[in-house]
Amino acid sequence: MDLTVRRLTTDDAKDIYEMLQELPADENGFINPVHGKTYDEYKLWLKKAYDDSVQTGIIDGWKVPGTVFWLFEDGKPVGFGKLRHFLTEKLLDAGGNIGYSIRPSERKRGLGKRFVAKLIEEGKIIGIERLLFTINNNNTPSIRVALANGGVIERVTEERHYISIVLKNE
Numbered sequence: 001m002d003l004t005v006r007r008l009t010t011d012d013a014k015d016i017y018e019m020l021q022e023l024p025a026d027e028n029g030f031i032n033p034v035h036g037k038t039y040d041e042y043k044l045w046l047k048k049a050y051d052d053s054v055q056t057g058i059i060d061g062w063k064v065p066g067t068v069f070w071l072f073e074d075g076k077p078v079g080f081g082k083l084r085h086f087l088t089e090k091l092l093d094a095g096g097n098i099g100y101s102i103r104p105s106e107r108k109r110g111l112g113k114r115f116v117a118k119l120i121e122e123g124k125i126i127g128i129e130r131l132l133f134t135i136n137n138n139n140t141p142s143i144r145v146a147l148a149n150g151g152v153i154e155r156v157t158e159e160r161h162y163i164s165i166v167l168k169n170e
């Protein structure tokens, strides 16, 4: 099985669009803005998402830079992930640095764990020093994925688990 991760590009095409229709619009707080949108709207979103990845500062007091990644298994898109390059106070509370989703038809085969392992490597390339996961307490699969990748539980509130991984030791 060949598993690869690639950054979003403005040339992404129909195969990714189809995956994004299969993934819900909001699942446990991970947002898929393309669900239910037309192909033309998807192409416009790709441009916006690309711009977000090359942004350097905070826009409008809240919008931080973020990069979208796709997971491919033997050439077929099976996962959608996102890394926020740094966080605001609000994102430290809910959102965190990392979000991910595996195509519903492809879940429970270990892809979630392997996708996050690859996103961690991408996070190092971006220069993220401490990667924060904020995960709803009822989202067992996601908590397991974070812990399997070396995540350390920092605290648990009534709503969520805060799990982190240090990517840069100095």
Ligand SMILES: CC(C)(COP(=O)(O)OP(=O)(O)OC[C@H]1O[C@@H](n2cnc3c(N)ncnc32)[C@H](O)[C@@H]1OP(=O)(O)O)[C@@H](O)C(=O)NCCC(=O)NCCS
Binding pocket: 027, 028, 029, 030, 099, 100, 101, 102, 103, 106, 107, 108, 109, 110, 111, 112, 113, 114, 134, 135, 136, 139, 140, 141, 142, 144, 145, 148
């Ligand atoms: C979270 C998610 C990416 C996991 O993907 P996956 O490919 O199914 O994950 P894996 O196959 O690597 O499984 C990881 C672990 O969760 C367990 N698991 C998977 N689905 C499960 C379920 N529905 N209930 C209980 N445990 C589950 C697996 O058995 C495995 O456990 P292990 O550590 O004992 O081996 C996937 O469930 C998903 O896309 N969820 C919706 C989006 C989401 O919630 N994203 C995270 C937001 S913070």
